[in-house]
Amino acid sequence: MLVSHDIDEALKLGDHIAVFRQGRIVQCASPDELLAKPANEFVGSFVGQDRTLKRLLLVSAGDVTDQQPTLTVRESTSAAEAFATMDDHDIRAITVVDNAGKPLGFVKRREARNAAGRCADLLHPFRITGKAEDNLRVVLSKLYESNTSWMPIVDEEGRYNGEISQDYIADYLSSGRTRRVLNIHSDA
Structure with missing residues (x-):
């Protein structure tokens, strides 16, 4: 005490x-x-x-990504299918992961519209990634340093855990949600 x-x-x-x-x-x-x-x-x-x-x-990136939908495609996914997923969920880009679930990059919705081929043909590499255990201060610092509004978050093995954005952080912090409410807090 x-x-x-x-x-x-x-x-x-x-x-x-x-x-x-x-x-x-x-x-x-x-x-x-x-x-x-x-x-x-x-x-x-x-x-x-x-x-x-x-x-x-106090809040980790994983706390925020756990509250967001996780949508990914594979390199072999057709551009048309990727576009349809992005269109259905009204998102501007979708993360491409490998067979182990590790993020390879992303495909932009506007580029996938009417495109032939696969996601591998439209792949943009990520400039930065964050770790699920990073606190939001570190995450925001990375976002601002790279002048980007979102990035993928990976777990300890480098697998895609979700994405985080400045908007997701603001929504989480203003919502009043806490780690305890999400049953993440440990009394051990």
Whole structure:
């Protein structure tokens, strides 16, 4: 147990944080839940107006990709089939994976429209990838450094875990979802 008046220190070190006011606990929660859902105005003020940005260090890319649909095609998939998938789901690009599920690149919807051949013929390599365990601060940094709006996220073996975008991050952070709510938080 650690007693601190420094919320940043508590967020870094604590598994659970109890916020006291006048000798009573007003909220006890995981760091992510405390930032995502302050119990009242006092707690919100204590954790700070930048609480959403503080969550960038607590939420992993995998937490966000787990909430998104995962659509992929293979190199051998026809351009027409890839286009139909992108058109059905109203997406601008689709990830191409190999037989082991590792991302090879992506195909653009506008290029697949009326194209003959396979996805391998239209493949654009990824400039960057992220890891499922990367926190959102690292992910956003990579996105901004490469001046791109989305990238694939891979697991420990390099297999495609999903994609992450600036919009997906904003949606996740503004939704109030937390790791605990998603049953990802471990009390071990």
